[in-house]
Amino acid sequence: xxxxxxxxxxxxxxxxxxxxxxxxxxxxxxxxxxxxxxxxxxxxxxxxxxxxxxxxxxxxxxxxxxxxxxxxxxxxxxxxxxxxxxxxxxxxxxxxxxxxxxxxxxxxxxxxxxxxxxxxxxxxxxxxxxxxxxxxxxxxxxxxxxxxxxxxxxxxxxxxxxxxxxxxxxxxxxxxxxxxxxxxxxxxxxxxxxxxxxxxxxxxxxxxxxxxxxxxxxxxxxxxxxxxxxxxxxxxxxxxxx
Numbered sequence: 001x002x003x004x005x006x007x008x009x010x011x012x013x014x015x016x017x018x019x020x021x022x023x024x025x026x027x028x029x030x031x032x033x034x035x036x037x038x039x040x041x042x043x044x045x046x047x048x049x050x051x052x053x054x055x056x057x058x059x060x061x062x063x064x065x066x067x068x069x070x071x072x073x074x075x076x077x078x079x080x081x082x083x084x085x086x087x088x089x090x091x092x093x094x095x096x097x098x099x100x101x102x103x104x105x106x107x108x109x110x111x112x113x114x115x116x117x118x119x120x121x122x123x124x125x126x127x128x129x130x131x132x133x134x135x136x137x138x139x140x141x142x143x144x145x146x147x148x149x150x151x152x153x154x155x156x157x158x159x160x161x162x163x164x165x166x167x168x169x170x171x172x173x174x175x176x177x178x179x180x181x182x183x184x185x186x187x188x189x190x191x192x193x194x195x196x197x198x199x200x201x202x203x204x205x206x207x208x209x210x211x212x213x214x215x216x217x218x219x220x221x222x223x224x225x226x227x228x229x230x231x232x233x234x235x236x237x238x239x240x241x242x
Contacts, residue, residue, distance in 0.1 A: 014086040016097050021079050024121065027062040028071060038063060042118040043109075057109060061121045070165075077158075078125045081132045089135050094209040099201040100131070100182060107178045117171065126175025127182070130155045134183045155179070 010018065030036050043060035047053045064074045090097040104127045108120045117123075132151075139151040147157060159172035182199070190197040 014083060014094075016094060016101070017079065017083040017086050020082060020101075021075065024062050024064060024075065024078065027059065028064060028067065031063065032067055038119075043112050043120065044118075045113050057105075060112075060119050061105060061124050063119055064121050065119075074122055074125055077129060078121075081125070081128045085128060085132050088132075092210075095205040096201050098205055098209055099199070100186075103182060103199065104178050107181065108174060111174055111178075115170070117174070120171070120174075123171045123175035123178070126155055126158065126172050127179040129158065130176050130179030131183055134179075135187070 013021075027036075027041070031038060031041075041056065041059040041063050043056055044053075048056050064071050086094075086097055090100075104124060105120075108123055108127075111117070112120060133154045134152055136151045141147075141149055141151055141154055141157075143149070143154075143157055143161075149157065155172070155176050159169050159176070162172055163169050185198050189195045
């Protein structure tokens with residue numbers, strides 16, 4: 001029963017959230033089982049561009065450290081806010097959601113070229129949290145039963161918590177900065193006088209990820225209709241009193 005419940009919950013996750021969280025968990029499991037090492041995953045521009053180890057552009061977003069409190073903490077926030085975004089403001093817009101992933105990852109990678117950052121998964125999580133928090137400004141949050149605040153303060157609370165744990169806040173600041181850039185270009189600037197939408201999802205992403213909308217006025221040919229579903233006109237003729 002527990003397995004069936006887990007499988008049902010897992011299959012019920014939206015596609016992008018399921019794919020990303022699964023990749024993160026499998027990558028960490030592979031490191032924990034010593035199939036691979038973090039040295040094969042971290043962001044290294046020299047190895048990427050000179051040794052053509054292109055996979056590092058992706059794997060540095062998938063590893064959150066060894067199993068422990070930090071890993072589970074990041075996974076909980078990643079799963080929760082990635083899913084709420086995909087099922088909320090990105091519902092029915094999977095291509096736009098994937099484009100946000102690509103845009104955020106691209107900006108973080110550019111920054112990583114000029115800073116000694118080896119893994120960017122935590123910054124990516126903060127970016128997701130930031131975008132969700134700005135799109136839900138009136139939701140009240142509770143952090144471990146100690147703090148009550150409005151949703152837009154959540155990324156800053158997480159940064160403060162990271163500081164208390166003795167971690168560097170550069171990663172958190174990077175996630176907040178990239179999240180703000182996306183939020184401004186997507187939600188703020190297009191609504192300003194003279195503003196326009198600058199982040200346009202490529203059509204090929206829409207073709208791959210978005211199902212085409214059905215035309216409500218489409219009337220299929222007789223040979224394409226199930227025999228038990230006659231046309232409305234036929235139904236009206238059948239219901240007309242003799």
